[in-house]
Amino acid sequence: MTTTWWLRGVRPLGGDATDVLVVDGVVAALGAEAAAQAAARDDVRVLEGAGHVLLPGLVDLHTHLREPGREDTETVASGTRAAAVGGFTAVHAMANTTPTQDTAGVVEQVWRLGRAAGWCDVHPVGAVTVGLEGERLAELGAMADSAARVRVFSDDGRCVHDPVVMRRALEYVKAFDGVVAQHAQEPRLTEGAQMHEGVVSAELGLAGWPAVAEEAVVARDVLLAEHVGSRLHVCHVSTAGSVEIVRWAKSRGIDVTAEVTPHHLLLTDESARGYDPHFKVNPPLRTQADVDAVRAGLADGTIDVVATDHAPHAREDKDCEWAAAAMGMTGLETVLSVVQQTMVDTGRMTWADVARVLSEAPARIGRVEDQGRPLAVGEPANLVVVDPAARRVVVPEEQATASRNSPLRGRELPGRVVATFLRGRATVLDGRPVDDPDRPGVAAGAAVGA
Template sequence: MTGSWLITDIRPYGEAAVDVLIRGGHIAEIGPGLSAAGAERIDGGGLIALPGLVDLHTHLREPGREDAETVQTGARSAALGGFTGVHAMANTDPVADTAGVVEQVWRLGRDSGLVDVAPVGAVTVGLGGTQLAELGAMADSAARVRVFSDDGFCVADPALMRRALEYVKAFGGVIAQHAEEPRLTVGAQMNEGVRSAQLGLTGWPAAAEEAVIARDVLLAGHVGSRLHVCHVSTAGSVELLRWAKAKGIDVTAEVTPHHLLLTDDLAATYDPVYKVNPPLRTASDVQALREGLADGTIDAVATDHAPHAVEDKECEWGAARPGMLGLQQALSVVVLAMVETGLLDWRGVADRCSTRPARIGGLGRDGHGGGLTVGAPANLVLLDPAARSILDPAELASRSRNTPYAGMELPGRVVATLLRGRPTVLDGKAQA
């Protein structure tokens, strides 16, 4: 499947139709009416071409919970979703807090052949929040870790957070904070508000996220470090980020597809498929997040793809694990929430789903997030934006089935994904 590919009649960023010739893993030519002897042809038929998507926030569950997902099944989900690079979160078992574990995950990703897997290293030993993990060893390992996160837990200790922000400057790292003040979210089950009052579920107040973001942007500004904020979920968080960026603080942020689309009204079913951390918020939060993503206050869409075994979701809401699948439907949700609403054009989608996340995570070095230009590595996704389909969870590539979009009609179909010139998805089917 290596070699030359001639993709005819595709529309980069939704613009004028061209042909693209790919040779040696790079884009060799772009223009109308190309021909190339010996190249395999893909008839683009007017599909939209975007640079391959990059996810800053994926849970691949391996090692430890291979019953819920493996690097291989997660990579297949990613490729089918149009991703060419994903960051694998550190909350595995064992935790990815040593060079050994991050190298294991990195190698599994490489072996998948479907997507580049960039392991995220834990900030603290065992995600315990008390002692820094050997961040430098992970940075120097074969996995070349640049993003560090205790995701699932907040680095709640302000002094430790400050040290982590400072320490990773030595190797160009970034701390990706799961912003959740733990004392304000003891036993929390869903967004605190009208719905939690009605449903009798312990509330997760917006202030618990916003207080940590406020603290951390001040710390990042003070020590001159980069900060990345995971899965921003509230209108107040968007305001804080806007303020921090206006102050010149080096902060970036991500939002999940589900926080761009779904609200806490869904908790009324008590179906834990809608239980996620941070929780689904209100319609006005959703609107603020969309606007924040549109104006660039929020830099990236990140899936927080969180596969869970059936028994961890087919139970009481309070007993269920938080999290939902995201990789395979992320682009569709972005089309629905951002493109069809007129908030982002296709260049905007490329920027928030590829260029900026690649830059934040340091995957630019591997050719991710580049433009669709001659000479660039051929990482791209071909999308049919007009195709709409009703999601059947049984058809997902993930080992798990905890998608919140079951039965929903979503726009956009990923027809092909290419990683360094090699198709990982063709005609909507994974190639490994």
Template sequence: MSKILIRGAKVLGGEAQDVLIDGETIAEVGAGLSAEGAEVVDAGGKVLLPGLVDLHTHLREPGREDSETVLTGTRAAASGGYTTVFAMANTFPVADTAGVVEQVWRLGKESGYCDVQPVGAVTVGLEGSKLAELGAMHESAAGVTVFSDDGKCVHDAVIMRRALEYVKAFGGVIAQHAQEPRLTEGAQMNEGVVSAELGLGGWPAVAEESIIARDVLLAEHVGSRVHICHLSTAGSVEIVRWAKSRGIQVTAEVTPHHLLLTDELVRSYNPVYKVNPPLRTERDVMALREALADGTIDIVATDHAPHPHEDKDCEWAAAAMGMVGLETALSVVQATMVDTGLLDWAGVADRMSVKPARIGQATGHGRPVSAGEPANLTLVDTEYRGFVDPGGFASRSRNTPYEGRELPGRVTHTWLRGKATLVDGKLT
């Protein structure tokens, strides 16, 4: 592979430096570097970050290729600055066996745009009644370390305890979709003033918080790791903060849309705002931002959930839940966390690369931008301002809540082990 010299990049938002890539590795970082025969990328003061890592992506393949495929999803990931994504298990068939997770893993290898690490199901068929083949999935070529029934909650406490005990043997983690099903039957949006006014079934905060409280206690009892998917309420923040103060092995994620959008948007009855967990109140949004800033919430994860046009462009009650997010995540984080002064770019790298790679054990990702490290990198034009146009998305689906909204920042280049997957904003 040829050499690439990234000239004048603000590494983690700091002073401008040059970064020399030689093959798959960062060869040198410093001022005034030169390399004969190297391809030169003029960074012009853009911010250079380690390649982003998404612990929560829905790639839909196998089974729902009308929504997304591993190829289109990883192209979307590269467009958004990601070099690895964790693909959730709610496919058709469910990723609950070594065979299915290996299929997804191999499709990721073939795509070449982004590393794909499958997430294995906790229970057979996501049905919540019998543990899936956790050990076999871990020992497969895919090397699964994260398990989740995302889209459904592992609501049975005995099953959850057994899952935590099982993955402890090999250092795995259970990623819980915290939703007490009996408290959310018929729920359509956040339970509160707006749901009462609109006459839509309410989704109470306690349905999330009660599961989180139970599961951190189970994790403490077992001495195992639990990860909370798409945390969305101020009360959930307090429970996680309390659990961490006791030394419980809990980590948590927040989505970009829960950092920016509120349930007031549901007044439009536009199904693009229908998501699980639902958009919450302004108070919740502020609590989530503060928790991400102080480290109570560990990471940002997109919960990229593509759906075809016919599944979203319908009446609210019939519409599917979910939003695409890979191609807009970094811009939303810049708008909500960096431009507000809550995080600097080093903090963004920590929450969107370093920590998610550590939680998911993504080897070679989330590493420092320094000599000898794998050249998994993202270059961001932080001065850019533009309006979101889903027509230009690489994702197969267009269900974004940001259409027509002005957002800051644009990923211009992405490198996966020294290979450019995105150049000047265009996929290679």
């Protein structure tokens, strides 16, 4: 059924060059054994590794696919195609769709759309509360028991700010080993907020989003998680103070994990000076001290994962004055390059660390069992081949995502995804998505009628 692939001379986790044989969607052999078995077969396709780095397929804990509701900005098909181009074999689709992913019916629909498109696995995130309103728990159990097997619950875009609702959610999801992923934002402290509150906001006259509005909620939530013995995940940590709180919580043995976005690893609030809404995002871009802190936290393991918070928006929602613009930026197709630039090329992390923060840890947090696995014989062949020596300039119009709101337009970034394999099937080859010639938007070889 699937092609047999011989990946020749790739460097697993950036180590020594070796061969990998992929048969029937699993890693069948490594090293000399792979070369020997490949030579004995006549159905083998060869991918010349040329010293490229081999990683487990990337797993995103935080993706906005916008379907159902805003198919003008992204669909499950276009977003997962972009994800494959970025090296992903699984994404978690955030719940703030229209209608909201707060019922088993909607999460199953999103899950099925992902299967039909065939670019990567789609794990829908369930809303914590009905309609993201923060008042009543959604039917978390029904979503967990559905075909989508939801394990991550989040009202992302909004904060579960009511402490009682948050406590109940943390407790309730223990029944099915779920996790609440909190968008930490104290709503009263951030009414009308436009950007990080500090020197730049004071000068630009934009209403401030203070760091304390994030940190106060993170602090409360880790204490709640400790009290009820639950698992907590903190979305898009953006401040030095949040890193400190998570570090402290982990040192106490609290079961908390945290993510950072590529834009918070790279950009600061100085970007707002031109009032270009492509730099408007929630939580906002912070200061250089915060960027340094999240980088250090990622390197020392305080922050467990890098998650994209890929947030496609329509042109008209970014082609306007700052206050009128939507918050959010795309990131699926650039995240690996940003992590390489900020963490690997600076010597802070190895490629094994990259595999940890972009594949193993997010799969573990999301309880995705067949992703983020070791590069070993018998494991599912969810793989990505990266050329770290390549350089490229970001041109949003050339990206696979249906939206153009990348903050990195015109920037030169290191590294390029050469190929992505989903259970042995190539979704990306030579950096380009492998489309089914007969089914628009669908990956070649995707199961028919899935």
